Structure formats: C-alpha cells, structure tokens
Amino acid sequence: MKLRYIALHMNDLSGYNDLFRIKFNEHSRFISNYLSIHVRKLKFETDNTFKMISVIPSQKKEAITFQILAENVINATVPFDPKKYEEMGEIEKYEYYLALLEEGYRICAQHKNIPLDELIRLNQQFRDGGYKNEWIHKRKVFKDLGLDITLYCCFTSSEFRLRMGVVNRESKKEFLSGTVLVTPPYEVSYEYLFKDIVYDQDSHSIIITDYFNRPKFIFLINDIFNKRFKFEIIDYKLETEEQ
Numbered sequence: 643m644k645l646r647y648i649a650l651h652m653n654d655l656s657g658y659n660d661l662f663r664i665k666f667n668e669h670s671r672f673i674s675n676y677l678s679i680h681v682r683k684l685k686f687e688t689d690n691t692f693k694m695i696s697v698i699p700s701q702k703k704e705a706i707t708f709q710i711l712a713e714n715v716i717n718a719t720v721p722f723d724p725k726k727y728e729e730m731g732e733i734e735k736y737e738y739y740l741a742l743l744e745e746g747y748r749i750c751a752q753h754k755n756i757p758l759d760e761l762i763r764l765n766q767q768f769r770d771g772g773y774k775n776e777w778i779h780k781r782k783v784f785k786d787l788g789l790d791i792t793l794y795c796c797f798t799s800s801e802f803r804l805r806m807g808v809v810n811r812e813s814k815k816e817f818l819s820g821t822v823l824v825t826p827p828y829e830v831s832y833e834y835l836f837k838d839i840v841y842d843q844d845s846h847s848i849i850i851t852d853y854f855n856r857p858k859f860i861f862l863i864n865d866i867f868n869k870r871f872k873f874e875i876i877d878y879k880l881e882t883e884e885q
Contacts, residue, residue, distance in 0.1 A: 657701030
C-alpha cells in the first residue's frame with residue numbers, strides 16, 4: 643500500500659463550530675490537494691495500514707495525539723490557535739497550514755515509518771513555488787486544424803479555475819484563451835466536469851468531455867478561428883426510474 647493522500651482537515655472533533663470548520667477547510671484545501679498529488683510521486687510503501695496522513699487542528703491546547711480513526715488513515719491531532727489565525731494575512735495562513743502539517747508529520751513519525759524528510763521537502767517545494775497549485779490537465783495537438791489546445795488548472799484558497807489556451811502551430815503563439823470553469827475550492831466541485839479534448843468533425847467543434855466521456859463544453863471551430871471565446875455547456879440530468 644502506497645502513501646497517496648495528505649490532508650489538513652478540521653473535523654467535528656476539533657471543538658470548533660461548523661461555520662469556522664467549513665471556512666478553514668475550504669481555505670486550506672488547495673494545499674492538501676497539492677501535497678497529495680506530489681506525495682504519490684514518491685511511491686512510498688507503507689506498512690499496509692495506511693495510505694493517508696491526516697492532520698487535525700484542535701481547540702484543545704494539549705491535544706497532541708496519534709490515532710487510527712478510519713481504515714487506511716493515520717491521524718495526528720495538533721493544537722490550533724484561532725485568535726492568532728484570524729489575525730493572519732493570506733501568506734501567514736499558508737505558512738501556518740504548513741507548520742501544522744509538519745507538526746502532525748512529526749507526531750506520526752513517532753508511531754509509523756513515514757517519509758518525514760520528503761514530506762517536509764514537499765512543503766518547502768510548495769513554498770518555493772509561491773504557494774501555487776497549478777498544473778496542465780491536458781494538451782492536445784490538432785495538426786489538421788493547425789492548433790495546439792491546452793487545459794490549465796489553478797486551485798487556490800478561494801476557487802478552482804479551468805482555463806483553455808489555443809496556440810497557432812505555425813506561429814507558436816497563443817491567440818485565444820479564456821476561463822472555462824470556476825468552482826468552489828473542493829475537488830468534488832470540479833473533478834467530474836472535464837477529462838479530454840476532442841475534435842468533432844460533424845459539428846465542426848472542439849469538445850471538452852466530462853469524466854464519463856460525454857460532451858460537456860462545446861466550442862465551434864468558426865468561433866475559435868475568429869478569436870471568439872464562446873462555448874456551450876451541456877448539463878446532464880440524473881436518470882431516474884419511471885414510476
């Protein structure tokens with residue numbers, strides 16, 4: 643079993659009210675996402691009892707504990723200072739998240755073999771990168787159209803954004819770009835909404851498909867070549883049994 647997930651998550655055992663926990667988890671989620679993506683690249687083999695390290699900020703100052711609360715998850719509970727947190731600016735909060743994670747890592751390392759040095763290195767990598775969680779989801783070459791099309795993802799403390807860029811293969815210059823999708827900063831808000839980029843000859847359109855390979859965002863070729871960032875969104879209703 644490999645280590646696949648890192649989570650900084652304030653649960654209902656933290657002692658804080660629902661609104662505070664929701665805002666904290668929403669604001670910090672992009673860091674957990676970044677670290678989870680990069681920890682998988684380590685391909686670290688655990689002792690087969692966990693694939694996630696979860697760090698739980700708590701209201702209790704003495705709350706420094708290690709537990710296995712769920713299958714395949716090890717948890718470290720760390721003390722959290724809400725007053726200090728509320729007075730912080732954006733970057734200070736990001737640094738506080740990283741500090742909480744590192745405290746949690748060290749607690750877990752006392753009980754389990756984890757790649758402590760590598761986890762701290764990933765925190766530094768995130769810091770050195772300007773606290774950004776950005777990546778290329780897909781790049782497709784359409785030689786017959788003379789186009790390269792790329793989907794860019796940007797996950798921040800306030801939102802997830804999907805952007806599409808279109809490059810002229812001859813000039814190598816991007817001549818059209820725009821935002822396709824903006825959602826709240828949670829993976830469940832966006833992860834099923836896009837997957838691939840395909841060209842449909844019948845409709846003369848570029849299509850971004852969803853997770854189930856269904857057309858989701860449709861761009862007419864004519865609009866693209868005329869530098870009009872326009873698209874149609876296809877919504878799929880849940881199928882229900884006939885009564």
